[in-house]
Amino acid sequence: MDRRDFLKTVGAVGVGIAAADASASTAVHAPPDAFGVLVDTTACIGCRKCEWACNQVNKLPVQPLEEFENKDVFAAMRRPDAGNFTVVNQWAREGREGNVWAKVQCLHCNDPACASACLVSALEKQPNGAVQYDPWRCMGCRYCMVACPFQIPAYQYADALSPEVRKCTFCVERITAGERPGCVEICPVECLIYGKREELLTLAHERIAAYPDRYLDHVYGEHEVGGTSWLYIAGQPFPSLGFPELGEQSPARITENIQHGIFRRFIAPVALYATLAQVMWLGSRKDEVAAAANG
Ligand code: SF4
Ligand code: SF4
Ligand code: SF4
Structure with a gap:
């Protein structure tokens, strides 16, 4: 058994214990008044104006519009960073000539793993859907x-x-x-739609039903990791657009169930290894997906 198989096995054992221990439902509901954004990747033209607007709104260092007209950045997949809260990546269009683009940013999960991991509640899900960060509470862990x-x-x-x-x-x-997010407001082709999450889900399914040749029957974020406030629709499988394949259970619930198990049954060693294994396995899956998508 190599290290990877060991981590997967230990992870599976620990998660099994946690699942057996979990008496609570794993379903996660968005706050009833949660807002969201529906990203229609089939409409995006890769103009990067959303990146520019985001940096303007958040007073981030790179601001001249010319910087965002450079399409050389599409040569490699990018992740958001401390100076760019959103980035647009370019992907090969499946089954046809040309490219598709997908904007990436925090998805504002219904049950955010980031908030669950934070010991001082510096990240919290708000009733409006945002997962908000409080720098005064953050201890930098x-x-x-x-x-x-x-x-x-x-x-x-x-x-x-x-x-x-x-x-x-x-x-x-x-x-x-009462305004729309900066990126939504500037998008010239309205591929970003802001509204109540529940209404966006209805809209997404209506579009999919009306144009089955254009869209895959999958709203990314409807169920992944317990649901997210930002939702995506696309014309090709999401891993081909850099999105990780994730289950419906929120990682926050898994961690919490394991933590409860630790205190109730003293299963600390296996549970802690399980948590670590799962995080590491998820990380390696993300790298594999990114590598596969980058060709
Ligand atoms: S909502 Fe859009 S503009 Fe606002 S911070 Fe997020 S990505 Fe940037
Ligand atoms: S766990 Fe969800 S809410 Fe937290 S940073 Fe990641 S995408 Fe955003
Ligand atoms: S502004 Fe709209 S069309 Fe332009 S890259 Fe962003 S999401 Fe795509």
């Missing part, structure tokens, strides 16, 4: 970065005095004031 199944939170390593965890804020000040 970066557990949230390890826990996120989408590899979203980034750390300001360059800021020696008061580094923060950075990620998409869901433009919470704007949505609180």
Whole structure:
């Protein structure tokens, strides 16, 4: 048995224990008034204006529009970082000539693993759908970065005095004031649609039903990791657009069940190995998906 198989086996054992231990339902419901964004990747033209608007709204370092007109960045897949809360990646269109593009940012999970991992509640799901970060509470442990199944939170390593965890804020000040997020407002082809999550889900399924040749029958984020506030529809499988294949159970629930088990049954060694194995396995899956998608 090699190291990878060992980690998978230990992970499976630990998760089995946790599942057996879990008496609570694994279903996660978004707050009833949660907002969200539906991203229609079949409409995106890869203009990167959403990246520019995001940096403007959040006063991030790179701001000149010319910087975002450079399409050379599409040569490699990018992840959001401390200076760019959203990035657009380019992918080969399956079955036809040309490319497709997919915007990436925090998906504002219904039951966020980042918040579950945070010991001081510096990340919290809000009734409006946003997973909000409080730098005053953050102690810089970066557990949230390890826990996120989408590899979203980034750390300001360059800021020696008061580094923060950075990620998409869901433009919470704007949505609180009744405005749309900056990226949504600027998108010239309206491939980003802002609204109540429940209404966006209805819209997504209506589009899929109306144009079955255009869309796959899958709304990414409807069920993945317990559901997310940002939802995606696409014309090809999501792994080919850089999205990890994830189950419906929230990683936060798995961790919590294991933690309960630790205290109730003293299964600490196996459970802790299971948690670590699962995080490492998820990480290696994400790398495999990224490598496969990059060809
Ligand atoms: S995508 Fe990652 S950072 Fe965003 S809410 Fe979910 S777990 Fe947290
Ligand atoms: S919602 Fe706001 S912070 Fe998030 S990607 Fe869009 S512009 Fe950036
Ligand atoms: S602004 Fe809209 S069309 Fe342009 S890259 Fe962003 S999501 Fe795509």
